[in-house]
Amino acid sequence: MSSSDRIIFIGAGGLGLTAAFNLARKNPDLKIIVFSRETTVAYSQCGMPFVLDGKIPGFDNLILYNPEVFKDLGLDVRTGTGIASIDTDRKSVTTDKGEEVHYDKLVIGTGTVPFVPPIPGTGLRGVHRLINLDDGRSILKSISSSKNAVIIGGGPIGLETAPAFLDRGINLTIIERMPQLLPSSLDPDMAVLLEEYLISKGARVMTGKGVSSINGAERVESVTVDGETIPADMVLLSAGVRPNVELARKAGFEIGPAGGIVVDPYFRVKMNNLILDDVFAAGDCAEVISAITNKPMLCAVGSVANRQASYLTDQLLGKGAPYGPVICPTVCVVGDLHIGSVGLNSRACESMGIKPISFKATGNTRARYYPGGKKINIKLISDGERIVGGQVIGEEGVHGRINTLSLGIKKGITPIELADMETCYAPPVSPMIDPMTYAAEMLALRCARKK
Amino acid sequence: MSSSDRIIFIGAGGLGLTAAFNLARKNPDLKIIVFSRETTVAYSQCGMPFVLDGKIPGFDNLILYNPEVFKDLGLDVRTGTGIASIDTDRKSVTTDKGEEVHYDKLVIGTGTVPFVPPIPGTGLRGVHRLINLDDGRSILKSISSSKNAVIIGGGPIGLETAPAFLDRGINLTIIERMPQLLPSSLDPDMAVLLEEYLISKGARVMTGKGVSSINGAERVESVTVDGETIPADMVLLSAGVRPNVELARKAGFEIGPAGGIVVDPYFRVKMNNLILDDVFAAGDCAEVISAITNKPMLCAVGSVANRQASYLTDQLLGKGAPYGPVICPTVCVVGDLHIGSVGLNSRACESMGIKPISFKATGNTRARYYPGGKKINIKLISDGERIVGGQVIGEEGVHGRINTLSLGIKKGITPIELADMETCYAPPVSPMIDPMTYAAEMLALRCARKK
Known part of the structure; x- marks a missing residue:
């Protein structure tokens, strides 16, 4: 050029x-x-x-x-x-x-x-999105006087914003049309963990229910969902992009x-x-x-x-190399909880004609006698041959495991190869047997039985 | 059977x-x-x-x-x-x-x-090893009255024990015969980071110097190294196994x-x-x-x-599968610092006839604007084709990166494949560009230039 x-x-x-x-x-x-x-x-x-x-x-x-x-x-x-x-x-x-x-x-x-759901009231004052800095500043301005807030959509940005409401003691309702939170990354049994966390922090979570209208004269006053009217002085639209x-x-x-x-x-x-x-x-x-x-x-x-x-x-610059296929790992941080996913979830497998075989394990992020360790939940998904997806939820150690899976899935690893992966060990940072390699070992057995 | x-x-x-x-x-x-x-x-x-x-x-x-x-x-x-x-x-x-x-x-x-160095005085009272629980209990008993301690050997267990002395305000000298700490895992330029950390916590670190004797009548009173007599009421022998x-x-x-x-x-x-x-x-x-x-x-x-x-x-049980070759990843935790290594370090490469090509990068463990992020140091080593070793030092994010390298090295990944690895991103847990993929990209360029 x-x-x-x-x-x-x-x-x-x-x-x-x-x-x-x-x-x-x-x-x-x-x-x-x-x-x-x-x-x-x-x-x-x-x-x-x-x-x-x-x-x-x-x-x-x-x-x-x-x-x-x-x-x-x-x-x-x-x-x-x-x-x-x-x-x-x-x-x-x-x-x-x-x-x-x-x-x-x-x-x-x-x-x-952003996808704006086709319902009345999305243009009312107090109905926000979180796309650019002006949106953010506008939410920050009104959040201090808010008493009742509603997040419409169970996607990552909305959920990451939930603690901003909950930590201020604002009544928060999260409404997701699909039967679970983070439907594009998580399987339902993993999404439940996130839902339980949000409920433990004071949120009301309504899944499988669509909002029929956002109500108010000039400013938002309430949201109607499933026949119920929920008071709302603030709404965050987070129904995906x-x-x-x-x-x-x-x-x-x-x-x-x-x-x-x-x-x-x-x-x-x-x-x-x-x-x-x-x-x-x-x-x-x-x-x-x-x-x-x-x-x-x-x-x-x-x-x-x-x-x-x-x-x-x-x-x-005229010296391009072909850009390769992607795995698309993600991690989303909701308060203290880290939610990671990579590859295909079970629903994505089924929509691609893949019959998913999965195993879910719970482990600890540190040696079990080392104080401060956190529970970590890992779900691995296979097409019967290779690992095709993984979901990890916990308060630490999620990012690293998702990245390991990202590399592994791209290299086409099998469950037994992941089970055989050597993991480093020191009591303050890891258990001797990593829960991910354990999950992979059990997944390998399950895959072998289905053959 | x-x-x-x-x-x-x-x-x-x-x-x-x-x-x-x-x-x-x-x-x-x-x-x-x-x-x-x-x-x-x-x-x-x-x-x-x-x-x-x-x-x-x-x-x-x-x-x-x-x-x-x-x-x-x-x-x-x-x-x-x-x-x-x-x-x-x-x-x-x-x-x-x-x-x-x-x-x-x-x-x-x-x-x-344990390797016991062939020097006089290793049998004196107050000269400890840390192999079993009795050793541990014995150290714990005498540590509270200790004023001057010496660790002989710069291996992982001794260094992990260093904070036990330093946090109690005990004068601590660490003596390693090789010119650096953790010689079997780290390259000298990475070991310096660990040495600086220990010094910042109050330790005196003497590398490249052998202990000539441990002195005392019945109990240890001092250690002689390089002609200098260092007072010691406690010695921990940690000269490897x-x-x-x-x-x-x-x-x-x-x-x-x-x-x-x-x-x-x-x-x-x-x-x-x-x-x-x-x-x-x-x-x-x-x-x-x-x-x-x-x-x-x-x-x-x-x-x-x-x-x-x-x-x-x-x-x-009569149904054995062959156990495969290993990578041997390790992580060692010294106070707040996590020190990880996997595969070959530069010295090991040279002893195997491999000419190591390396790149060292420093990055952040979180988005740079996110509070609490830590510096992370990553050194990657290649034989010109594949990644053959990695060393990571930081206060968080070490364990996950070592495990990713462990899997990657076993699968024979090249520097460019590691550079292309997709990493998950959320500001509280990771930077958008992972320092490890950056290091891999620079290493790939360096390898290409050497061809």
């Missing part, structure tokens, strides 16, 4: 801004423009629940880079500017202010949009079966069945390939977007 | 007692005798440093099973009884009390013996190049170049095969012995 080329990024999230940074550092002569609809960029979205619950002092702590840094790098970051359309013939984008800007290479990193693909769809780029933009292993979009050489999409708005099923899937995870940004940078 | 067979275990450590338990549970009709020189069995040796530093209330907490449990299982555990000799022709052992006992199958699980193979050697069993009993993948010992069908050895006294070099090595690690006990149980 010539150094006089102009690269345009649409979206300044974990994918776009990271790739733009990388590019500017590696080739300072490039002309790079980053458009963002938002007024503030380069902040951590994932940190917001922990500002609300007081663990992090303030929202300013979440701002990762001062705008001065962009200037120093020669990046032209245009905040508060959305893109209205893309014209691939003219190789240009048009801003929502009507300005047409030419590109040589275009990167779509538009991320996700969808890939933000409207702009791409309008431009004629192919949208895949999972709902994201279709890209090849070099992040190139498709149009009329042809791969475009100058338009790329990555991050939460694009589909990825599952390392387990080889089918397209979504993976709206910051660490994956960040890794894609590295590959995309090389691609834009 | 007939259920009237008699199985004899020599040694009641992590290998022997575990296998005897397993056997008794799976086949209650077996006649099982376990001989132990010690008066108390079924306690956690690894827990002793943490009783001494007050983290665990008392030594009784370390006793894992009441002797009643043995009786309930029908195990004949003969404590305080050593074995003086083995006669493979008569298929019998003779105890140190002169009793001859017949076996059908014999398992040698004699563990290790050796496989306890004297009995096996006397019986004619083959001892290997690493100093342990030679066994085949079914734990059968060798005699006059022949494999014996009725004598087995496992645990710390036997050699294992390195999964990296395929050469014999020692691995005195409880979690490995425990896993061997499972394989050995199946073997003794």
Whole structure:
């Protein structure tokens, strides 16, 4: 790519801004423009629940880079500017202010949009989302005077925010339409542990029930669910996210079966069945390939977007390597509880035609005589041959085990290989027999019996 | 194996007692005798440093099973009884009390013996080892009146015990003959971090210096090292362990190049170049095969012995599978610092004829804006193709990363595969880019440059 080329990024999230940074550092002569609809960029979205619950002092702590840094790098970051359309013939984008800007290479990193349930009252005052810093500040402002709050949706961001209400003594009701919390990561028997934890902290959890309306004159006053009216002076909508693909769809780029933009292993979009050489999409708005099923899937995870940004940078510099399939490990922190998942859960297995064989074990995170150890719950899932998924819930040791599973599943390990994994041991940090290797051993026996 | 067979275990450590338990549970009709020189069995040796530093209330907490449990299982555990000799022709052992006992199958699980440096004064009062509960109780008794203590040897158990002295305000000198602490696990540049930590806690650390004598009339009064006399009212000898193979050697069993009993993948010992069908050895006294070099090595690690006990149980029940090569991950906890290692360090690489290529990274254990995160130091070592070793030092997140490396190294991962590993992310438990994947990425670049 010539150094006089102009690269345009649409979206300044974990994918776009990271790739733009990388590019500017590696080739300072490039002309790079980053458009963002938002007024503030380069902040951590994932940190917001922990500002609300007081663990992090303030929202300013979440701002990762001062705008001065962009200037120093020669990046032209245009905040508060959305893109209205893309014209691939003219190789240009048009801003929502009507300005047409030419590109040589275009990167779509538009991320996700929150799903807003189609019910009355979502526009009332006091009904919040938690997408950007303004949302966070607005929740923080009203939370101190709140007495009754409702979280609609049992997804990670909403649940991570639950302690912000509970720790303040606010009556909190969590409503999830599916019969369990975190339905996209957990099996029902694991989700129960999270539900019990939230109940122990004072929350009311209603699963398998849809909200029929949010009620109030100008401000929210209550929420109606399953015929019951629950008082609410605050509502947090957290009913999941969808890939933000409207702009791409309008431009004629192919949208895949999972709902994201279709890209090849070099992040190139498709149009009329042809791969475009100058338009790329990555991050939460694009589909990825599952390392387990080889089918397209979504993976709206910051660490994956960040890794894609590295590959995309090389691609834009003309030395790209193919980006491989993903496992998509996640961890969600709800108060003291860490909830991790990786690969397929049982429901995902069944929807892929895989008959899941699983084993669930409970163990300790330290030698049983060492004070302060925590219970840890591990569920492993196999397709009968390999490990295809894992779920881990506990107050410590979750992150490390999920990452081990992430590597193992990608390498195609079998239950017996995981059972044979050597684990390090010292009484203050681990039991001699890791509960994960124990679970793997029992899973291997179960798989052998089913053969 | 007939259920009237008699199985004899020599040694009641992590290998022997575990296998005897397993056997008794799976086949209650077996006649099982376990001989132990010690008066108390079924306690956690690894827990002793943490009783001494007050983290665990008392030594009784370390006793894992009441002797009643043995009786309930029908195990004949003969404590305080050593074995003086083995006669493979008569298929019998003779105890140190002169009793001859017949076996059908014999398992040698004699563990290790401490290395006692050949210097004057090791027999003085106040010179301790930390091998069994009596040692621990004896140290605990004298530590409260101690003012000046010396630890001879920079191995894990001694260093784990250091805080017991430092937290009590006792002047502590740690002396290691090699030029660094933990020489068998760490590279010198990583060992420096541990040394700095101990110094910051008030220890004096002398490396590359041998003790020439321990001085005193009846009780220890000082230690002479490098011409200097250091006052000492207590000395802890912690100069490493050796496989306890004297009995096996006397019986004619083959001892290997690493100093342990030679066994085949079914734990059968060798005699006059022949494999014996009725004598087995496992645990710390036997050699294992390195999964990296395929050469014999020692691995005195409880979690490995425990896993061997499972394989050995199946073997003794006549349905054995071959036990595979090992990686031997370790973690050592010195105060707040966790020190992990797995695979080969640079010195081990060089002694195996491998030219190590390494990269060392420092990162954070949480999102950088999340309070309470700790610095974590990671060194990865490659032979140019695969990852062959890793060392991790920090106050949290060490155990999980070592286990991930343990699995990865066994599966033969390359630096770029580790760099591509997907890690889960939530600000309270992890940074978005894991320092280990960053280190792997840089290591991959370094390996590519050296090609």
